[in-house]
Amino acid sequence: MQIGRIFGVKIVFNWLFFFFLFFYALMGRLAESVTLFTVVLLHDFFHLLVARGYGLRVKEVELFPFGGMAHIDDLLEYDPMVESRVALAGPLFNIFMVGAAIIVYTNSHILAQELLLFFIRCNLLIASFNLLPLLPLDGGRVLRANLSKRFGYRKATEQAVLISKIMAVIFFTVGILGFYYGAVNYSLLLIAPFIYYAAHREQNQAAYVFVRYLNRKHRELDREGILKAGYIVALEDTPLKEIIKQFTHKNYQMVLVISPGYKIKGTVTEGQIIDAVFKRGSHLPIKNLL
Structure with missing residues (x-):
């Protein structure tokens, strides 16, 4: 509402x-x-x-x-x-x-x-x-951000969601045991389903982040009838996180990858880079996409 x-x-x-x-x-x-x-x-x-x-x-x-x-x-x-x-x-x-x-x-x-x-x-x-390091709480987002540096956004989300669901079950179990032994804690009984439900929804949404991003670019192309293409030149050892910082909303980026000797190694599209970040992490050198 x-x-x-x-x-x-x-x-x-x-x-x-x-x-x-x-x-x-x-x-x-x-x-x-x-x-x-x-x-x-x-x-x-x-x-x-x-x-x-x-x-x-x-x-x-x-x-x-x-x-x-x-x-x-x-x-x-x-x-x-x-x-x-x-x-x-x-x-x-x-x-x-x-x-x-x-x-x-x-x-x-x-x-x-x-x-x-x-x-x-x-x-x-x-x-x-x-x-608390549980999704969708702020601590869970910090945990996922740190895990995504190594594993990529999708796998980091799966790991953070798994931790969150396990803790939600533990909270609910403790709440039930407390109720049974007369130490009623309504907060745990209410918080546990919230964490489990919200973490599950976060997992479902994470699967479509990359798709939503590309769909937004497509909507802009359909609405405007034109979308500028921009070229970025990057050394082959440049991590993807540094390249993505150069992306803009109105341009579809193409990245020209060059060697230390300034020889052209190949071209990588914006879509390939975003997909790699979500699957493999933002510290991956761009040469790994060639």
Whole structure:
């Protein structure tokens, strides 16, 4: 459900968010649920700002109970460093908010102290939870970014998803055991299905990232009737991540590969490079594609 736009970016509620809000409202904690919603929105707003700072086009932000997912209309995944920084922006902002709230709490007696303490706990919860190395959480994105340097985006996603699903099953099992022994922890019972569902969806979406990228190029060609081709000259030992940095939205790039002696070794297309990055990693020298 779309609730509005920020800087032209659609803000969308996932159905799980409504479930959590309704659950806490039934428990008589409506003010806390609204505070949680505000913290999550600020968390994702900072993701959005950092993504925009890198020149990325954000299509929409989908809000989950413990964070959100920015749907970026660019190949964020080909640059692990950028993906890591965008992912870490949210938790770092929550930590900043904790510091600011503590200053307000210790120097003001006007604001509702109890609600302010809950605001601090919310930020700590959102920051620490999102730093867990599980997809689709921010920590999981950092994990995938680091794995993709070695294995490529697709295999890195599969490994991160496997870890996430195993941990979701463990969380749910611990929650059930706690319920059986009288130490009820509703959070684990609610979080586990969320992680499993979201990780599975992330796995399905990852399979189509490369296809979506090329389809967007095709749509631009169909819409404009023309798409400029650009040539890039690269030494044969240049890693793919450096070449991709030169790609632009409006051009379809052709890369002329040359030897150290400036002899032409061959030509590699943009599509071949993007496909190789997702399958084999961004540190692969371009000569391996010839």
